[in-house]
Amino acid sequence: xxxxxxxxxSFGERLMSETFCKVILCIKNKDFETALNILKNxxxxxxxxxxxxxxIGFCLKQLGDIPDSIxxxxxxxxILPNHPLTLNAMGISYQxxxxxxxxxxxxxxxxxxxxxxxxxxxxSYSLMCRTLLSEGLNSLGTVLHLLSEKQTNKPxxxxxxxxxxxxAVRIEGEVLAFKAKNQTRVRSKSSSVDKLKYISVIEKxxxxxxxxxxxxxxxxxxxxxxxxxxxxxxxxxVRVKEQIDEFHPHWHLVIELTRNMTLxxxxxxxxxxxxxxxxxxx
Numbered sequence: 001x002x003x004x005x006x007x008x009x010s011f012g013e014r015l016m017s018e019t020f021c022k023v024i025l026c027i028k029n030k031d032f033e034t035a036l037n038i039l040k041n042x043x044x045x046x047x048x049x050x051x052x053x054x055x056i057g058f059c060l061k062q063l064g065d066i067p068d069s070i071x072x073x074x075x076x077x078x079i080l081p082n083h084p085l086t087l088n089a090m091g092i093s094y095q096x097x098x099x100x101x102x103x104x105x106x107x108x109x110x111x112x113x114x115x116x117x118x119x120x121x122x123x124s125y126s127l128m129c130r131t132l133l134s135e136g137l138n139s140l141g142t143v144l145h146l147l148s149e150k151q152t153n154k155p156x157x158x159x160x161x162x163x164x165x166x167x168a169v170r171i172e173g174e175v176l177a178f179k180a181k182n183q184t185r186v187r188s189k190s191s192s193v194d195k196l197k198y199i200s201v202i203e204k205x206x207x208x209x210x211x212x213x214x215x216x217x218x219x220x221x222x223x224x225x226x227x228x229x230x231x232x233x234x235x236x237x238v239r240v241k242e243q244i245d246e247f248h249p250h251w252h253l254v255i256e257l258t259r260n261m262t263l264x265x266x267x268x269x270x271x272x273x274x275x276x277x278x279x280x281x282x
Contacts, residue, residue, distance in 0.1 A: 057069040070097075104144065131175055137165070165220045
């Protein structure tokens with residue numbers, strides 16, 4: 001299940017009917033067609049709520065109908081304007097359609113809203129919002145990188161992409177560090193020295209169970225390399241590699257990026273024509 005849906009369920013707990021539970025179960029099991037049929041039947045009988053319209057948009061996107069997903073996300077926003085979850089989802093759909101300017105706009109609007117502290121710091125809602133924020137920043141970084149390849153007269157886009165990726169790493173790192181400390185407090189009554197070791201162990205567990213951090217870090221290294229900071233990029237990816245091993249689900253991304261950076265560095269030493277044409281991770 002996507003993180004966005006976890007937030008949706010949390011906000012909609014009081015709205016959980018038997019039908020809604022069926023929809024969520026279908027989505028959890030990746031049976032998007034059945035979920036869509038249930039939601040469409042609801043639409044025939046009564047006006048949609050914001051979260052029902054959102055879910056129809058989500059199912060349509062998963063089924064590959066991107067234009068119609070946007071129609072329903074817009075319906076959701078007409079019912080509950082400026083919801084960061086829906087704005088973020090629209091950004092993803094526009095990006096999938098290749099409409100990078102609209103994708104950028106919707107990611108930026110979602111990020112702006114998520115930076116406002118709606119909930120007490122480190123409450124469960126705040127953690128979910130911060131995770132959605134880091135995902136949005138990473139998506140924005142990718143859109144800015146793609147725009148920089150199209151708009152070569154705007155070099156600032158490359159710097160903006162790097163800043164967005166770096167902020168995604170910072171926020172995701174803060175979330176994982178907090179979770180590690182919280183789990184240590186709950187699970188360990190050891191000495192302070194032992195607790196520090198325990199935190200380190202839990203952080204490694206979290207990196208495996210919440211692999212977004214590695215994806216975000218790979219994007220930082222890739223963007224550093226694209227921006228011409230080859231040595232910084234190599235040093236950065238070495239540090240990323242030290243956090244995981246070959247059993248991590250995204251180990252192959254780290255290895256692929258390392259290999260591509262080496263190949264590009266060699267080709268760059270012979271020719272300057274390909275230095276910015278590669279995008280090995282989107």
